[in-house]
Amino acid sequence: MQVQYVQIAEIEIDPAQLEAYKVAIREHIETAVLMEPGVLALQAVSETEDPTHIWVFEIYADMDAYRAHLEAPHFKKYKTETENMVRSLKLVQVTPVALGAKTK
Amino acid sequence: MQVQYVQIAEIEIDPAQLEAYKVAIREHIETAVLMEPGVLALQAVSETEDPTHIWVFEIYADMDAYRAHLEAPHFKKYKTETENMVRSLKLVQVTPVALGAKTK
Numbered sequence A, B: 001m002q003v004q005y006v007q008i009a010e011i012e013i014d015p016a017q018l019e020a021y022k023v024a025i026r027e028h029i030e031t032a033v034l035m036e037p038g039v040l041a042l043q044a045v046s047e048t049e050d051p052t053h054i055w056v057f058e059i060y061a062d063m064d065a066y067r068a069h070l071e072a073p074h075f076k077k078y079k080t081e082t083e084n085m086v087r088s089l090k091l092v093q094v095t096p097v098a099l100g101a102k103t104k
Helices: A017-037 A064-073 A072-081 B015-035 B061-070 B073-082
Strands: A007-012 A041-047 A053-060 A086-101 B004-015 B039-047 B053-060 B085-100
Touching: A007 A064, A007 A072, A007 B053, A017 A041, A017 A053, A017 A072, A053 A064, A053 B085, A086 B015, A086 B053, B004 B015, B004 B061, B015 B039, B015 B053, B015 B073, B053 B061, B053 B073, B061 B073
Parallel strands: none
Antiparallel strands: A007 A053, A007 A086, A041 A053, A041 B085, A086 B039, B004 B053, B004 B085, B039 B053
16 A cells, blocks of 8 residues: 655745745645646645744655655756745654545 | 635644544544535644654635534544543644645
């Protein structure tokens, strides 16, 4: 059985560049979900009380899909574009307990 | 336009009761996604390095759907069942930036 690879990214953005960052991550997520069969979900949210604090909940079909994502041209473009916007990035590897979602 | 209500729950579980907690939250999530039209996603994961640290990424159709969820019998059952398993609970209200997911 294929085991999904899931991680949570916690990102702090330079307040002066928050709007530009949001444009970049929206474009990146749209492209990745569309183009990569193994990218099942990329859900980016900002804390309502501190919008510079971004969380991304990431679900990949398996570890290979995650590795392929890291090598994808659109991911590299996003990383380069946002390099100077990101103040800190913390990746937390997690294990699914229950991934419940409407099927349509 | 309807605005989705999204929050992240960060939960610390009593290590001795972790397996019982996982059973309870799995049953709860399955029921809520099945029974409540406004519960779009409830995604529970545990930190791989510290499984007693649980994160739940929650997407509701709107604020009314979240309020209805809090009143649902299966939510109240889950809260009662897990009351003594949960050491701490932090809810972070968040705003969607990009919620990308495969459509099927």
